[in-house]
Amino acid sequence: MSGAVRLRVSELNKRFGGVVAVKNMSFDLRAGEIVGLIGPNGSGKSTVMSLIMGIQRANSGTIALDGTDIARWPAHRIARAGVAIVFQHSRPLQRQTVLENIKLALLPDSLLRLATEASVTERARAIAESVGLGGVLHRHPWTLPFADLRRMEVAKAVARDPKVVLIDEPFAGLTATEIKTFSDLIRSLRDAERAVLLVDHSVKSVAALADRVIAMYLGERIAEGNAAEVMQNETVRRVYLGGAIEAVKRTSAGADAATLLDIGSVDVFYGKAQALERIDLRVHQDEFVSIVGLNGAGKTTLFNAISGLVPYRGLIRFGGRDLRNLTAAAIARAGIVHCPETRELFGYMSVRENLDLGGGHLSSGERQTQLAWVFELFPILEQRQAQAARTLSGGEQQMLALGRALMMQPKLLILDEPTLGLAPVILAQMSKAIERLRKERSLTLLLAEQNVTFALPHSDRLYLLDHGRVAWQGDPARFAAEMRTGYL
C-alpha cells in the first residue's frame, strides 16, 4: 500500500495575475498508490497537475521527484525524469497508426537517431497488448472508438515506464462498462508500483479506485483521507452540496400548467464520446426545475443543446415549436435565455455596456425600466456601472451575467452553475435574487447546480443527471429523502 514517497509536493503556490489558483498545496504520492485529486471547476486541481508536469511554472514551492526538485524544469525534462500525463483531450497523429503513435512515445529526444530500432517496435507492441490495443495496432486513430483512444493515451503515457502517472478526468465520456475496464487498466498501473494521481470533479467516480483522496476548493486542500472519509467531510459536503440538505415544501407552481420546454430522447456526441444519452425532460410554464449532478454529468451539454450551441439527435420543443432549425441567436430571441457557467461577459466593456447589449432588443423605454429593476435586484451593479466587466469579482461577474440575461426579458431562463466557486455571502444574495424573480416576474427557470442546497429551495422538480443519463427525477422533498446519502 504505502511504498516509498515518489513525489512530494510542498507549499506549492500559483497565481494568474491577481487570481490565486493554487495556495500552499502540499501532498505526497507514494509508489503503488492511487490518489484522487478532486474538486469542482476552478478549484485549481488541474493547475496543480500542469504545475507538476511543468506545463506551467509555480510561483513558489517545490515539487520533489525522488528527492530532486523538478519544480522549475521544462516539461520535456520532467517527462524524461519519470512523470507522465494522460490528457483528457488529446490529439493523436492522424496519419500514423496506433503502433506508430505509441512508438512516438518511446523515441529518444535526439535529432540524430533517425532510425527506430526493432526493439522499440517490439516494446510498443508489448505496451499496446498490455493496454488491450493488440487488435488494432495498424488502424488509424480516427477509426478507433473513444475508449480505445483513451487506452492509446495511457499506452503513450506509460511507454517510458514513468514513476508517476497523472490522469486528467479518467472517465469523462466513457460508458459504464468502459469505465470498469479502464479502472482495471489504472489498477494495473498501481500494481506496477507506479504512483498514480487521478484528477477528477467528483469523489464518487474515483472512490472505487483511489487509495487516498485529496479534495481541493478555491486553490486549497480542504480534506484528505480515504474516499469514505472525504465524502463524509463537512467542508467537502458544503462545497458540493452546500451543507446539510433540508427539504423545502413549496406549492408546486404550474405542475399542471402548459409544457413550455419539451425534450424528447436527446443524444449528443462529442466526436466519439457520448455526452448525453436519451434525455427526456419537461418544463412547465412558470415552473422552476433544477438539474443536479456532478460536473461532467452532462448538464452544460444539455443546456448547450437547448440553446442550439451543439448539434443533437432527438427533439427539443419550446412552446410547441421545434427548435432544431433555429440559430442559437434566434432561439435566444425566442425567449430562451442561457446564462452559461462560463458567463461569457464582454470583459473589456463596462458593466452598463454589458447590460445594454442584453437589452439591445428592447425599446429604450422598456430598457430603462428593465435596467432599473436589475439594478434594484443587484445594487452592486449600479455602483460598478462604469467599471470594465473583467475587473469585477467573481460574484459580481455572476450577478452581471444574470442581470444581462434578465435584460432580455426571458420566457425561459437557463442558469448554469450560478454558484460555482462563489463565497457563501454571494450565494445568499443570488438565492434571494432568484426568489424575487419567482415572485416579481412570470418566469420559467431551468437551473443547473451541483450545490443541491442552493438548488432545492428554488426547485419545483429536480432531475439528477449522471454520466449523460437521467438517473432520478422527482420533487425536492423526495430528493431530500432518497438522495440524502450516496449522492456524492
Next chain:
Amino acid sequence: MTILTGARRALLAGAVGAVGLFPFGALAQSGDTIKIGVIGEESAVAGASLTKAAVMAADEINAKGGLNGRKVEIITYDDHSSAADAVRAFQRAVSQDKVVAVIASYISEVVLAIEPWSARLHMPFITPGAASNLISKAVHDDYDHYKYTFHGWLTSAFIAQAVCDYAKDEFVGPRHMTTAVVMSEDAAWTKPLDEAYLECLPKIGLKVLDHIRFNPDTSDFTPIFHQIEDAHPDVIVTGISHVGVQPTVQWHDQQVPIPMVGQSSQATTSTFWKDTNGAAEGVITDTAAAPGVALTPSTVPFVTEYEKKFGVTPSYTGYASFDMVHVIAEAIERAGGSTDPDKLVIALEATDHLGTMGRIQFYGRDNLYTHAMKYGPGLVTTIAIQWQDGKQMCVWPRDKANSKIAFPSFIKLHASAN
C-alpha cells in the same frame, strides 16, 4: 479603352484557341515562315505598344509580299516584366518556337537577364527600349560571347546627351537658366544616365545643385520636391520610368514652381494625360518620336496607322520595336535569306535603316557601345516633347518642333536668379 479591351479580348480568344488546338509543346512549325519572338508585358502601356508595333511591322512586310516570298510571323510572349519569366519566354521562343531573332523588353533589369541567354543559345536579340549602358558594354567586353545582343534604343549615356543638348538650346540659351537638380529613380538604367547628366549638365552651363535618387516604390514625393525646392534650382532634370504618374501629379498638385524636363518614360505614352488627369501639363520628356512630327517619311504614317488600329498613339517602345522588326528583316535579306545566327549578326552590324525614329545604325565592336544604336545628327537624336493641353507637342529640335515651350502658371522661372 473599350477598343483596347476589345483588342485584348480578341488576343485572349486567339490564345485560348491556340491552347485548345495544339497540345502543350507542340506548336505548328512551318519552314517557310520567318518567326520573330517579341517579349513584353501586355499590362504595361510601353510593353503593349512594343508587341503591337512589332505585329504591325510584320503585317506591313507581309502585305508587301513578305521577305523574298517568306511570311514574317511575330510570336508574342508576356513576361510580366519579370526577369525569370522573360528568360523562360526567351528559351521558349528559341527552342520551342524556333524563332530567328528576339525583340524583348524595355526594362534594363530584364534585358540584362536575357543577354547571357542570347549568348548561350546564339540567338540574335534586340531590346527596343532598355537604356542601361551595361547591355552594350557586355558586348564590347566579350564580343565573341555576347555579339548576339543588339541595343535597339539609345543607351542612357546618349539619352542624357540628348537631354543636355535640348536643355542647352532651350533653357540655358533663351531662358538664362544656370542651375539644376537631378532627380532619378534608383534603377539599373539611371546609374549611367545620372553619371552622364552630372558630366554634361555643367558642360552646358547648368550647375547641378543636388542629385536625388529615390526608391522606385516611392509613392509620396512631397519630401523629395521640398528637398529640391530648398536647393532653389532653375530646373529639375528627371530620369524616371518605373514611376511617372505619381511624381508628375504631386508636382502639379503641390505646384512645385520648377519645370520638370528630362527622361520620363511614362510621359511618352498617350494615356499619360488621362492617367494624370491633366497634371502632365507642361512636363517635358525626351522620346523617340511623336504624333504629327515627321522625323522621317515613315513616322507619321506609322502613327496614324497605329492610332487607327488601337485607338492610342504608340509609346517610345512602339517606334523602336516597329523599326527593329524592319531592321531584322533587312538583315535577313542582306544575309541572302539566311537566318543563321552568326550570319545574321554580321548582317545586323551592317544595318542602315531609315525608320520611324530616324536613321538607324549600330556601333561596331571597336566602339565602347558595341551594337548600341548610333546617336547624332542625321541619325537618331530623339526629340523633346511637352504635354500641352492633352497633346504631345514637339518642342525640340527646332526644325522638327510644332510648338513652343510653355509652362503652367504655377511655374516660376528663375526661382533663384531674382
Next chain:
Amino acid sequence: MRAVQILVDGFAISSLYGLAAVGFTLIFGVSGVLNLAHGGIMVVAALIGWAAAAEFGLNSYAGTGLGILAGLATAYATYLIVVRPIQRSRAIRPEETEIFVLTGTLLWGIMIQVGMAYLFSDNPVTIRPLVAGVVNVLGVRTPANEILIAIIAWALIGLLWLLVNRTRTGKALLGASMNPRGVTLLGYELTRIYFIAWTIYGLLAGIAGVLLASFLGVGTANTGQLTASAFSIVVLGGLGSVSGSLIAAYVVGYLETMTAYLVAPTLRPIPALILLVLVVYVRPQGLLGRR
C-alpha cells in the same frame, strides 16, 4: 523649417495609412480574418474611380462614389467567395483555418491585381483632386486637397468611433470581437454582425483607395505594398486594436517621412520595417494589443 515640413507632410499620409489600417484591424477583431487581399480592394476602388471619370466621363465626385462602391463590392466578394467558404469548410481543421484564409486571400489578391492590370494596364492613375490649389500651412505650401483628405480621414475615423461606441450595432460589433458566443447568447446573429463588419471595412478600404489615388496616385503594382503596410501597421498597433492601429499609422507615416527627409528617399521604408521586427520581438501583442 524642416521640422515643420515633416510635421505637415507626414500628417496626411499618416491619416490615410490609419484609415486603410482601421478597417483591416476591425475585420481581424470581429471575424479573426487577416485579409491579404486588402491592397486589392483599395486598388479596385482607385482604378474604378479613375476610369469612371477618365474613361466614362462621369464627374469626378460621381466617379469617386462609384470607386468606393466598387471597393465595397470587392470586399463582399472577398468575404463570400474566399473567406466564408474557408471558415465553414468541414475539410479544414479549425486550427488550420488561419493559414487557409491567409493563402486564400493572398491568391484572391493576386487575381484582383492581375485582373485590374488586364483591364486598365498597370499604369498608376490618379483621381482628380476634390479641391484644387494650394494653401500655406506654417510656411509649407500644401495642396488644399491634401488637407481635405486629412480632414475626411479623421471625420471617418470619428464616425467609426461614434458608430462603435455610441450605437447598438457598434456595441454588438465590439462584443463580437471580445466574445462571439456571448453576443450569440444575447440573440445577435453573428452572420449579420460579420456582414456589417465587412460593409464598414469595404467602405473604409474603398474610401482610403480613392483618397490615396487623388492624393498620390495608385497603380496595380501597389497592391502588395498596400497590403503589407496595412498588415504591419496593424500588427505594430496590436491586432484588433483600432486606436493602436491609428497610433501605429502615425508612427510609421512619420518615420517614413523623416527618413525620406533626413536620411535618403531611397531608404524610406527600412526603419519602419526594423521597428516592426523589434516591436514584434519585444512585445508581440503590439503597442496597444490585448492579452
Next chain:
Amino acid sequence: MAFLRSRVLWIGAAVVVTAALLPLWLSAYLLGVLTAAYYFGVFAMAWDLLFGFAGEVNFGPTFLIGLGAYTAAILNSEFGLPIPVCVVAGALAAVVGGILLAVPALRLRGPYFGLVTLVAVLLLQNLIVIFAGVTGGEIGMTVPDVLSIDEKVNYWFALAFLTICAVLLYGLSRSAVGLILQASGQDAVEASALGFNVTKHKIAAFCISALFSGTAGALLIFYMGTASINTVIDLAIAVQIIIAAVLGGRRTILGAALGAVVLIVANEFLRPLGQLNTFVVSAVALAVILFFPEGLLGYALHRGERE
C-alpha cells in the same frame, strides 16, 4: 501505412525513371521549364517540412533561398570560387541566417511568426539594393560559371538533385525525428509532456529547411546564370512556393514537389494566355484550396487510407 509507404516508394521510383527518360522526347525548352520546376520542387518541400511538420508558417522561404543564392553568386563572381564551394557556402549562409531568424522568431505564434519571416524578406531585398556595389542591386548579377549550357545535362542534374532531396526529406519526415516534429507541430504541450524538447526540434527543422532551400537557391542561379531579386527573393516567388506546397498537399513532402511542378508547368502551358496566365493559375489554386484543402497528393493519400 507500411504498405502505403512501400507503395509510395514504388510509384516514386517509377516517376523518377520516366522523368529521367523525358529528354528523349521533350524539346530543350520544355526541359528548361521542368528544370526550373524541379528546383522549385525542392523549395516547396523544404517549406512543407517547416509548415506541414513543425507547424510553422514561414512567409519568407525566399529569405533562405536568397541568402543561399546571393552568397553563392557573390563568391563566384567576386572571388571566382568554383561552383561546388559556392553552393556549400550558400547552403551554410542560409542555415546561419535561418538560425538567426528562427531562434527569436520561434517564440512568436501564428501571424506574428509569419510577419517576421515576411519582413525578413523585405529587409534582405532592401539590403541587396543598398549594397548594389556587390549585389548588382535591382539589375541582379550575372555569374560567370554555369552548371552547363546543355539543357539535358541541366535537366538530369536538377532531377537528380530533386530526387536526392525528396528521398532525404521524405525519409526524414518518416523517421523518428519526423514523427517528433509532427507531434510538436500538432500539439507542443503534449509533445513536451512526452519528453521532447519542442524548441530544439523546431529549430532543427528550420535549419534543415534552410539547408535545402539555400542549396537549391545556389544551384538555381548557377543554372539560370543570373541572380536577381525577382528570380530568387521577390515575395511573388515566396507566394508561388507556398501555393505549390498547399496545392500539392501539406504534410506530404512529395506533394509539395508535385505541386511545384504542376504549378510551373501550368504557368508555362498557359503562357499563350499572355498576361492572364497568372490570373488563371491563381484562380485554379484558389479553387483547389477551397474544394480540396488536402491538396492533390494529400487527397489521393487520404482516399487511400479511407479505402
